Amino acid sequence: MNPFTFPLDAQRELWERAADDVASVGDIPDGLETMAEVEVGGTPSEVVYEENKLELHHYEPLVPEEERHDVPMLFVYALINRPYILDLQPDRSVIRRMLEAGFDVYMIDWGEPSDLDTSLSLHDYVNRYIDNCVDVVRERSGQDSINVMGYCMGGTMSVMYAALHPEKIRNLGLMAAGLCFDGTGGILEMWGDEEFFSPGAIVETFGNVPAEFLDVGFALMDPVHNYVTKYGNLYDNIDDEGFVENFARMEKWLNDPIDVTGTAYREFLEDIYQGNKLYRNELELNGERVDLDDITMPVIQVVGEYDHLIPPEASKPFNEKVASDDTEIMEYSTGHIGLSVSSSTHENLWPAVAEWFAERSGTEDDAAEMSVDGTGDTPDAAVAEDVETTEQDVSGTDLQELDGIGPAYASRLEAAGLYFVEDLADAEPAVVAADTDIDEGRLRRWIDAATDRTA
Numbered sequence: 001m002n003p004f005t006f007p008l009d010a011q012r013e014l015w016e017r018a019a020d021d022v023a024s025v026g027d028i029p030d031g032l033e034t035m036a037e038v039e040v041g042g043t044p045s046e047v048v049y050e051e052n053k054l055e056l057h058h059y060e061p062l063v064p065e066e067e068r069h070d071v072p073m074l075f076v077y078a079l080i081n082r083p084y085i086l087d088l089q090p091d092r093s094v095i096r097r098m099l100e101a102g103f104d105v106y107m108i109d110w111g112e113p114s115d116l117d118t119s120l121s122l123h124d125y126v127n128r129y130i131d132n133c134v135d136v137v138r139e140r141s142g143q144d145s146i147n148v149m150g151y152c153m154g155g156t157m158s159v160m161y162a163a164l165h166p167e168k169i170r171n172l173g174l175m176a177a178g179l180c181f182d183g184t185g186g187i188l189e190m191w192g193d194e195e196f197f198s199p200g201a202i203v204e205t206f207g208n209v210p211a212e213f214l215d216v217g218f219a220l221m222d223p224v225h226n227y228v229t230k231y232g233n234l235y236d237n238i239d240d241e242g243f244v245e246n247f248a249r250m251e252k253w254l255n256d257p258i259d260v261t262g263t264a265y266r267e268f269l270e271d272i273y274q275g276n277k278l279y280r281n282e283l284e285l286n287g288e289r290v291d292l293d294d295i296t297m298p299v300i301q302v303v304g305e306y307d308h309l310i311p312p313e314a315s316k317p318f319n320e321k322v323a324s325d326d327t328e329i330m331e332y333s334t335g336h337i338g339l340s341v342s343s344s345t346h347e348n349l350w351p352a353v354a355e356w357f358a359e360r361s362g363t364e365d366d367a368a369e370m371s372v373d374g375t376g377d378t379p380d381a382a383v384a385e386d387v388e389t390t391e392q393d394v395s396g397t398d399l400q401e402l403d404g405i406g407p408a409y410a411s412r413l414e415a416a417g418l419y420f421v422e423d424l425a426d427a428e429p430a431v432v433a434a435d436t437d438i439d440e441g442r443l444r445r446w447i448d449a450a451t452d453r454t455a
Contacts, residue, residue: 043087049133054108069358071143073147083107089246091343119261126285144168163292199274211260278292294323296406299319299324308335396420412437
């Protein structure tokens with residue numbers, strides 16, 4: 001027996017046996033016709049922004065305007081495969097569940113890279129493409145910060161983005177995201193060990209990494225199911241139109257992969273899988289550190305208990321590494337793809353995820369109203385407790401009024417004695433960088449803006 005051809009031989013043998021079953025053969029033409037006619041990604045949307053191959057889709061709302069949340073949601077998909085797995089069919093569409101819950105929903109479709117895109121790096125995807133899309137959503141919604149939900153590799157990149165641009169993220173969702181690879185990443189981490197595998201050699205050979213190369217690797221993680229069992233199940237249910245339609249949609253997605261840009265692939269494998277730099281808080285993009293201490297916004301992880309691509313242990317420990325004091329893990333008894341398309345997750349999991357975001361997606365005015373009883377009779381806490389106020393308590397322009405400075409960065413600057421925009425205008429970038437561990441180039445931009453503000 002040839003181990004390399006065994007899966008295909010077994011698949012062929014199964015279909016030859018099936019062909020002998022006269023009772024079922026008559027149903028095969030109708031089943032094949034059903035498979036050829038299925039449609040995916042049917043939720044209406046329009047492209048509101050384009051850059052290179054990227055398209056930013058905005059979905060038509062499903063609830064009246066007065067029932068919608070103010071803070072929109074942006075889905076950041078992986079660089080592998082097509083994003084319509086999040087909108088496979090109406091009753092199994094994560095996109096629709098969020099629309100039904102009252103969110104204004106956007107999604108990034110990366111498109112397929114060409115040979116001209118081989119040099120695109122994680123820095124390009126995170127600090128250029130994602131940042132531009134976030135800014136478009138912020139401008140269209142009138143919100144300073146938005147909800148982001150990243151899926152798989154898109155979740156990993158969303159973490160990088162949230163750490164580098166925390167002021168633009170209200171709530172961070174991570175769905176089956178690979179974040180911790182310290183012997184916890186399952187078979188993919190084992191196969192990708194630097195002792196056995198060289199991402200650089202792959203990139204030098206192919207340039208962009210071919211979709212077929214990736215597809216075969218994923219399929220061989222469970223060869224019996226992917227090459228034999230699932231086709232046996234199809235044969236057994238060939239007269240069940242609903243089963244055939246569901247099977248066909250999944251096969252359409254599985255057989256519609258895209259190439260991955262060479263540089264981003266190499267960086268992801270070397271830095272995230274092999275070096276575990278993100279989890280160790282050592283990752284840098286274009287020389288700027290991705291500091292997990294800057295992730296102070298609420299974080300929710302959605303993980304599959306039986307996910308063999310990104311096991312729960314490659315995701316769950318991450319919540320303990322970030323600075324946020326509002327973290328959640330929702331683990332469900334399904335696999336990597338089942339999180340998106342299982343009927344059970346759409347009945348039980350996604351309504352809970354939507355509720356989590358809804359509770360944290362009010363406007364700042366709503367939060368202010370919740371913090372008082374509305375009577376106007378509650379005295380100021382400092383007055384009530386006769387607390388001594390200092391100069392920095394009563395004068396100066398709030399640091400967070402400068403673009404790019406959110407609560408996390410403001411806290412660092414205040415710890416260095418810079419309480420207001422006026423303080424920042426007089427600061428030396430190199431000195432502040434040493435005191436705060438904030439990138440000096442970023443500080444120069446802030447100081448220039450502060451100087452303009454106070455001139």
